[in-house]
Amino acid sequence: MAIRNPSVPATLWSGARTGAFHLVAGVLAVLFLFPLLWAVLNSLKSPTEANASPPTFLPSSLSLGNYETLGKYGAGIAAYTGNSLLVALVTVGGTVVFSVLAGYGFSRYEFRGKNLTFVTILAILMVPYATMLLPLYLLLGVLGLQDSLIGLGLVLVMFQLPFGVLIMRNAFDSIPRELEEAAFLDGAGALGALRHVSLRIVTPGVVTVGLFAFLASWNEFLAPLIFLNTGDKFTLPLMLVSVREGTFGQIDFGALQAGIVVAMVPCVALYLVLNRYYVTGLLNGALRG
Amino acid sequence: MAVSKSTAHAGRTGALFVAPAGLLTLVLFVIPLGILVWMSLQDYPLLGKPTFTGFDNYLDIPGNEVFIQAIGFTLAYTVVTTVVMFLISFVLVAIANSRRRATKFYRTSYFLPYVVGTAAATLLWFVDSDPVIGVFNQVLVGLHLVDKPIAFLASPTLAFWSIIVLVSWKFMGFQVIVLLMGLQSIPTALFEAARVDGASRWQQLRFITIPSLRPTLALLFILSVTGSLLAFDQFLILTKGGPDNSTVSVVFAVYNTAFVNFDMGKAAALSVVLLVVLLLISAIQLPLLRRKDV
Structure with missing residues (x-):
């Protein structure tokens, strides 16, 4: 495309190229965004209109009817959202606390078994997680954590550990020790030095680890599918799939799309607000597709 | 390199920091890996009792x-x-x-x-x-x-x-x-x-x-x-x-x-x-x- 026709003025040529760029880029952007926006639009149609064939483009009137239907579905959308939030809370909390402590320990101390422990934690990344769910299902049964949101959260913490520990260890490695030594001289203990001095500096790392843990737990499908049996304990993705199964062979497409919106809005919002941390995370190797 | 002067004490502190993550990895990763291999050598109905069958499951693949x-x-x-x-x-x-x-x-x-x-x-x-x-x-x-x-x-x-x-x-x-x-x-x-x-x-x-x-x-x-x-x-x-x-x-x-x-x-x-x-x-x-x- 670099060959220019000498008879065409350069500005016109570059104008045409910019136009073509925006045309292609814009059409692609529409293709990528359309399914997401379409679900939002449909969820706000009245339940009858959302299930109409052929579909209407713009809603004839805005309605929260589909969300009301979801409120009455099974244990109610609020309960399923609560389940998802509980799992996310355990996953994010557990991952952050365990990763910060371990990252600090690996960065600052020497102890027996250090390398073995570190390599074992990283080995979690090498093992495809889908193959681990069967024995975990049995083990959670033995521990009394089968069909439990806490048990599910703990398993998700384990899968997030390698990423979290790696990020936090690197974060602590990049802080000069002198800061902590000063705190020790002032009489702080090991935990105190961690809390008052280093933790503030590694906040970006903590946000990154928490963000990835949240997205992973909120969106996880296979693990809750295997671990949770009781309908009332379903997380949002499982609940959506059962809405899709329909009642008496009739699928309520309006309610389904409202549910999809509830499931995707937190992820999109978090990404838009925290995308700086997201990119840092990817750079540091959050590369578990 | 420990910050503290007493190495033995510092060693214990380091291990304590890593212990929660290490324990979780042991219980939910290392042990289940063992269970997975053990399961694969059993005739094991989901709701029944396992019986050892050696490599039969692999030979059936x-x-x-x-x-x-x-x-x-x-x-x-x-x-x-x-x-x-x-x-x-x-x-x-x-x-x-x-x-x-x-x-x-x-x-x-x-x-x-x-x-x-x-x-x-x-x-x-x-x-x-x-x-x-x-x-x-x-x-x-x-x-x-x-x-x-x-x-x-x-x-x-x-x-x-x-x-x-x-x-x-x-x-x-x-x-x-x-x-x-x-x-x-x-x-x-x-x-x-x-x-x-x-x-x-x-x-x-x-x-x-x-x-x-x-x-x-x-x-x-x-x-x-x-x-x-x-x-x-x-x-x-x-x-x-x-x-x-x-x-x-x-x-x-x-x-x-x-x-x-x-x-x-x-x-x-x-x-x-x-x-x-x-x-x-x-x-x-x-x-x-x-x-x-x-």
Whole structure:
């Protein structure tokens, strides 16, 4: 495309190229965004209109009817959202606390078994997680954590550990020790030095680890599918799939799309607000597709 | 190097910091790995008692037609997904790397589907590709590209390509953003020097961009291959493995063995095989990643 026709003025040529760029880029952007926006639009149609064939483009009137239907579905959308939030809370909390402590320990101390422990934690990344769910299902049964949101959260913490520990260890490695030594001289203990001095500096790392843990737990499908049996304990993705199964062979497409919106809005919002941390995370190797 | 003066004491402190993560890894990773291998050597009905049967579960695998078919399907899916995603992501990353106005908006649009969960994204696709109320058919009919609505999930070929399009839409943004980070980490001085030497755009691409991106490309290749080999959600949700079991992936077959046929022993043996294969792939591909300095 670099060959220019000498008879065409350069500005016109570059104008045409910019136009073509925006045309292609814009059409692609529409293709990528359309399914997401379409679900939002449909969820706000009245339940009858959302299930109409052929579909209407713009809603004839805005309605929260589909969300009301979801409120009455099974244990109610609020309960399923609560389940998802509980799992996310355990996953994010557990991952952050365990990763910060371990990252600090690996960065600052020497102890027996250090390398073995570190390599074992990283080995979690090498093992495809889908193959681990069967024995975990049995083990959670033995521990009394089968069909439990806490048990599910703990398993998700384990899968997030390698990423979290790696990020936090690197974060602590990049802080000069002198800061902590000063705190020790002032009489702080090991935990105190961690809390008052280093933790503030590694906040970006903590946000990154928490963000990835949240997205992973909120969106996880296979693990809750295997671990949770009781309908009332379903997380949002499982609940959506059962809405899709329909009642008496009739699928309520309006309610389904409202549910999809509830499931995707937190992820999109978090990404838009925290995308700086997201990119840092990817750079540091959050590369578990 | 401990901060404290007493090394023995510092050693204990370090171990205490690592203990929670270490304990969780032991209980939920190391022990289950052992259980997995043990399970694979048993005749183990989901709700019954296990009995030791040695390697029977492994010896049964070659005769397991559903699983063999799933391997073929998963390999085809992996090859097609990887090729399609790489081709399209090159176009998208060229756009995302532009200095023109609105580039940031384009970049974000391509990336957003990636942060949405696979289950939610797949259900979107389920609604939109419905022959009766789906918008895809409405657009195609409206543009007179087809006469009557297409049942996208009714034939094996259409179902396969529907999943390819869904997966490309959903995961493309990740590939674009990683490629973009790779591109932007190439020192601009290299390009400036090349321009001074009179290198054409094509030569810059061929001798600077592509060689510098090699580790990134290798990484994306590994992630695409391993991710596709383990794909599950989209098949269970969009096609339920159908039509005629034509879209049953390997992980789906393992899931069915355990929770539809209630055969935990066989499912565990299949898992072990899958695990070993993926470890081998990673081991073979590791040198690709290390070539940064060549």
